[in-house]
Amino acid sequence: MQAEETNPMALDDDDLRDVDRDLLDYLREGRVTPAYARDRMADEGAREVTSTYLGQRLQRLEEHDHVVNLYNNGLYELADDPREKDDA
16 A cells, blocks of 8 residues: 655645635635636625736645646636645
């Protein structure tokens, strides 16, 4: 039996910003684009941020294998929520 491979670059909850947590919440519901996340955050009164900034945050999550940029077109899907890591 092989040990489960873990990404040594994976983030944990302490590495996340509040905006990252909001993005992960949206991604748990389905796919998102930076523009969608920006509009939703503004509608909810959560924060005023640019879609460029949100794209950068999503790219960071992608670099750590937590999200996937589908077809490299800016549509992101959740791959692994870093908030759900066990400390075991």
